[in-house]
Amino acid sequence: MRFDEVVLAIMKAVDGQRTISSPYHLIKGKKSGQTIQDIGYFNLHPFFGVLPKLDKSDYLASVSRLQSAGLLEVGDEQVRLTSRAVELPLPETALNGWKYRGNESRFFARLSLVVQTMSCFMQNQTRFDPVVADETVQTWVRSYLQRIRFRDTDVQHAFKEQLENSLQVVEAESWQKDIIIERLSGFNIGGLTWDQIAMRRQILPIDAKIAAVEVMHAWLDVIEEIRPALLLAMLEDIVQQSALTESAKRTQSLFDRGFSLEQIAELRQLKTSTIEDHFVELAMNDRAFLYTPFMDRAVYKKINEISAELKTMRLRDIKEHLPEASYFQIRLALAMRGAGK
Structure with a gap:
């Protein structure tokens, strides 16, 4: 889904019964009583917390685009859908924000550091600046790498194979999957920024971000289903075990x-x-x-x-x-x- 489609999907669900800020809080994953209950009222589980760092200006820009396209009528606080918006079909989505609660970013941080470490060690480079500065992630990755004996070339090849094969199974557009790969860093290769990815594909940076989250959610579901050992071990504390806060x-x-x-x-x-x-x-x-x-x-x-x-x-x-x-x-x-x- 594009970001505007996410916003429109939420607005179609609430159908003028919430304020203009309601979708913004939902997408950021605000844990207020109103936001949590709206998830249940309007079946908005897919969109909860999918962009925890969403800037308000990006959200308001989306509202403005939808309004200019003749899909929304914005009052002082309430938002009404036009008849065109009501009839407009929206694509199905693999987003599952209520299940992952933003933890896909933690999984990706682990993945990024593991890939970088393996890539550098395969080139006999044991000293490098870690692509992830978070010490919690670094500590977890050190422990994980020791457990899997990552210096073993067979393990390195198995990890690469499991990564590629599981991502291939994910039902998503190839350009969406490519975003995940392009964000990774390796030996003498830096991951692309959101602006670089957006420019390459002639899309908005916010659309690149939501596409990446959608692929990550679908990919995590695949990993849970087919259970590739080296990737499955990286799901520790990633999947929300309880629906409750x-x-x-x-x-x-x-x-x-x-x-x-x-x-x-x-x-x-x-x-x-x-x-x-x-x-x-x-x-x-x-x-x-x-x-x-x-x-x-x-x-x-x-x-x-x-x-x-x-x-x-x-x-x-x-x-x-x-x-x-x-x-x-x-x-x-x-x-x-x-x-x-």
Whole structure:
């Protein structure tokens, strides 16, 4: 996908029910209650955190391009799709931001340093400036290289073969895969910058970045599936094992031990609203989650009926039709609805 297509896909999903900044926060991976619950409400899992370092100017430039193309109508805060945008088909994507949470960049940093090290050692160059300055990555790579006995020429050739073969299996355009290779450095070869890659392909740097992330997600899925030993070992701590944020996990642990929402807020010295965010996150991700400690069945049913009738996920609209329900109860019910319960 191009970056503008990512932005448009998110806007089509929320359909005018969120502010103009909502997609920006989602793409950056902001861990606010609103962003996390929107993932469940609108099935936006693919796009969460795909560009953690996204500059606001790049995002606003995309909005401007979409507006100029007649696809968006931008008001003071709300964004509306034009009829042309509604009818415009968007390509399928291999993006899986909710699963990887930006960890593909850590995998690529490890890969870059491993490739550089092997390349230099194959040329008998044991001293070089590491392409990755992060000491955590350097420490991990040193340990990994020792474990696989990387000085062995058979290991070096096996690594190269596993890299090439697994990347070949990835379902993506060849130019997208080439970006990954062009970013790597080796003996007397420096990886290309985003600007250089963009200039070479006559695309925007932001499009090169999102294409690389899309390929990385697809590639990581392939590595998990076909399990090439040398690459699979590099997935340590890369794949998100739980759909929950770490803070929500701690809240869940206390709740499972019998503490109430208010007690958890006091124990953790967090605002009640923050703990409510955690329960919304739990409702979104845990199919066994029970809403009955927070509302009775009649309120839960009425919230979903009003949401379906009005065709909206906007809390304020539902609250106006059901004033006896709290905003937390509405958010919780909608989160469970978004999870297909």
